[in-house]
Amino acid sequence: MRPHISIVLAAALVLPTLAVAGPPASAATASITYEAESGTLQGVTVADAVPGFSGTGYVAGFDDPADTAGQVTRWDDDGTADHLRRLGRRCRSLIARERVTDQRLCFGNETRAAHQVTAAATAKHSCWSYEDQRQFEASARTFLAEGLAAGERIWYARAGGPGGLGGWLDEAARAHPGAVRFVPLEEAYLAGQRLDPSAQVGTYTAATATAVADGYAGLRVVAECTPLVDTPDRLSSFAAYETLVDRFIATAPMRAVCGFDRGTLGDRAVAEVACLHPASNAGGVYFTLRAGPPGGPAAILAGELDVAAEELFPAALAHVRPEPTGGTIVFDAAGLRFVDHRALLQLHRYAERAGADVVLRTSLGIVTELAAMVGAGRVRVERVQ
Incomplete structure (x- = not known):
């Protein structure tokens, strides 16, 4: 031994x-x-x-x-x-x-990665990154078929036609008249132009309402979004949209998957959008940061903030832009399992720029002591169970 x-x-x-x-x-x-x-x-x-x-x-x-x-x-x-x-x-x-x-x-064990894949398959709003187009299409087909079985209207949005899903979509449309639609990405998102986040959320709000009015249980969408984030400017606009649409999906009868080609975009670009989703299968992304509900906390922070998040977490803060209310920026961090001193200092600096204090609602009891130790004086903790 x-x-x-x-x-x-x-x-x-x-x-x-x-x-x-x-x-x-x-x-x-x-x-x-x-x-x-x-x-x-x-x-x-x-x-x-x-x-x-x-x-x-x-x-x-x-x-x-x-x-x-x-x-x-x-x-x-x-x-x-x-x-x-x-x-x-x-x-x-x-x-x-x-x-x-x-x-x-x-950090970085396979157990955590396996949990990511499971969560991405079951969440209402997920990020799927891929390198094999056929594998992505197979997963999309399964996700959309589950929507049909649940009585939902389904959309598949992609640039350049439906690809390998064309035959299945045609068959599904014949079996479920009115429930199946292929939407060119250019039509669904005005691809190639700078995305208007509020207008894009309005598009899905209207489409979901129409699906329900037509007698469906809701709307289920798979969108291959690679062309929407292929430049820094478009990525920034899309990230702002993700923050808004995630808030809508949280309470609406809608489910969505956003697909991104890692081979085209690279790991960093995929990670920047993946961490804004409740779940993803993106490697190396172990936390999520999302906008809080209207009238609630400014943001929802979950997962693990370790050394792997040192560059990604500040980018996520810049995309979500949690705003102060009454001099405090409240983070619902009940789902935060792990945090290091770097993340606390990043929150401290974010609070300084906003002229406010950060309040973390978390069950991690020693965060207060760690924040004081490293000089993150603008970070306070409210204990939750």
Whole structure:
């Protein structure tokens, strides 16, 4: 058996000023262990002063942003191999999480990616990124067929014709007269022009109302949107539209999938729009930022803000542009599972520019202490369960 270093204290040892809560006291609180098998350590040491570890010790001494521990392996409490994950990405981040025994040292595991794919298949408003057009069309066909089975009117919007879905759409239109429509992207979105976000939401508001008036349960749309975000200017307009239409879809009898070709756009452009959707399958996007409902919080923040979000999160803030009410910008962060110091500083700077304070409504109890530690004085926490 290869030697390993048990990482049961993880983020409690990120800075000397963070209290060490000690090892897990029982199996009930020790559901996950992270191990570095002959781990690649940089700037950290192997310690054994606090009991409760396995192997030769635990990793300590995270007192510099460059300190890392690589090649970390996750074990669930039952020890079964089907829950074993190799976490290869190095992380350089302070993190905040409610329980020390549930904190992570590194990020990017397959479990999280699998959850993304599941969520993207079930949400009302999703981003699907793809490289294989046939795979996208197969998923679109399944999604649209489910709409027909649910009594919804369906639209498929794409530039250059229906492509591989043409035959199926024709058959579906014959079987469901009035329920199936192919809409050229140029007609649905005025592709090639700068999108008017409010007018575009109006288009779908009217189409949804018409579908319901015609006796359908609602409107279901798949739109291949690659040409709408292929320049920075168009991406900015489309992101503003996504923020508005997501607010509409949240309460309307409408479901929508926005498709983006990664090979054409690149990962960064896809990520900028993916994080504005409630769900996506885009790799490397582990948080969502959306506009809050009218009369509610300014924004809804969910998922995980770690080192992978360092550049993407500020871009998302610029797209969504949460606005203050009464001197505060309230984020519904009940779905926020993880946050690091970089994200808190980004929120602090955003609040400074707006001349307001940020209020995070979250269950992550140590965010207040972490914000104070790193000087994010404009970030306050309201605890929620």
